[in-house]
Amino acid sequence: MPELPEVEAVVRTLRPIVQGRRIRRVHVFHLIATKPQTPTRVARQAKGSRIRIVDRKGKYLLLILDSGLLTMHFRLDGQLLWFSDFKELMERANHGKSGVHVDVALELDKGVLGFADRRHFGRVHTWKSADDCPGLSALGIDALSRDFTSRRLTGLLSASKRPLKDFLLDQSRVAGIGNIYSCESLWHAHLDPRRSANSLQPLEARRLHKAIVSVLARALECCLHPAPDFRNPEWWFQGLESILRVYSREGKPCRRCGQPVRRVEQGGRSTYYCSRCQK
Ligand SMILES: [Zn+2]
Structure with missing residues (x-):
């Protein structure tokens, strides 16, 4: 189960790959991954935004955007995946048993970042600010x-x-x-x-x-x-x-x-x- 060190390692590895990139589109394949938010809400906040900073607080991974932020929480065994482009994502993701499981994909101006959690406890959300996210603002x-x-x-x-x-x-x-x-x-x-x-x-x-x-x-x-x-x-x-x-x-x-x-x-x-x- 990812705790602070695991999430920090993900943040440090992800930072040079996506920091400064623009989110072109958000694809939500499994609706549960954004609950209780709707895929539309997540997409509206993130689409077109640049990822200014990749950060972490507690066990949350934060993508600080031009406007607002996107949070990821891995819960028990959520993880990140990387695809070269949208074509590769569509070829490999969610094709029955042989495919790679992806719940949410952020299509960037270069590459695609996938969020996956087969057990569907992990979540991807967007917020206008960190104060709007109850989980974040409650952290010590x-x-x-x-x-x-x-x-x-x-x-x-x-x-x-x-x-x-x-x-x-x-x-x-x-x-x-x-x-x-x-x-x-x-x-x-x-x-x-x-x-x-x-x-x-x-x-x-x-x-x-x-x-x-x-x-x-x-x-x-x-x-x-x-x-x-x-x-x-x-x-x-x-x-x-x-x-x-x-x-x-x-x-x-x-x-x-x-x-x-x-x-x-x-x-x-x-x-x-x-x-x-x-x-
Ligand atoms: Zn002892």
């Missing part, structure tokens, strides 16, 4: 931004009674961290995911901040080597399993102390942690 501080300091995190933690794991998943506090990297950060910080956020001592909060920053940086490095290959419809992030210390390792020995890793449900999601060395 981005975990990769310079403003995400130890002091800032400490302040946020002290204002919340929620369990640490739930706190980290709350995009309105810190944006970009999902299930995998919250588990990983808490393991690196030696913190029990069930502890309430406001129970952390200043030293523990600093440790958590350091763990989040380093976990995300390492994951981003991994996502960029190799970088996403939008030309290949099978592309996906590789090698991430090798950097994971605790996520999805139920019953296997903790890589620090050897105790079997535990799995518990928190907020309907699986949390993996070590009951011996995470306190």
Whole structure:
């Protein structure tokens, strides 16, 4: 599931390809991909606009246009694809089982950018401004931004009674961290995911901040080597399993102390942690 590092890797790879390009036409092949917006609305805002900036906030990819912006959210396994031109798109996309799945395509003055999500959770929307997008304006501080300091995190933690794991998943506090990297950060910080956020001592909060920053940086490095290959419809992030210390390792020995890793449900999601060395 794309979290902040994965989306950031997509943004960095996409930026040199589409920044400055003009969107000639918008093709919506599967209507669900723009819901609750209509394809007409998405097309009207984007058509004819130049992509000024490719950016990211939290897990959103943003195309800042001449007027307004286009947002993409990949949810569980949405992805981007690249085609040389409209002809290639029409030859390859959505032809039964053998074809490449594409939900929305932005036909640019050079090349075509496709958005695909076979499970249809991902979304493409347009907005007059970022303030109009409820999902964006509700986001808290981005975990990769310079403003995400130890002091800032400490302040946020002290204002919340929620369990640490739930706190980290709350995009309105810190944006970009999902299930995998919250588990990983808490393991690196030696913190029990069930502890309430406001129970952390200043030293523990600093440790958590350091763990989040380093976990995300390492994951981003991994996502960029190799970088996403939008030309290949099978592309996906590789090698991430090798950097994971605790996520999805139920019953296997903790890589620090050897105790079997535990799995518990928190907020309907699986949390993996070590009951011996995470306190
Ligand atoms: Zn352990």
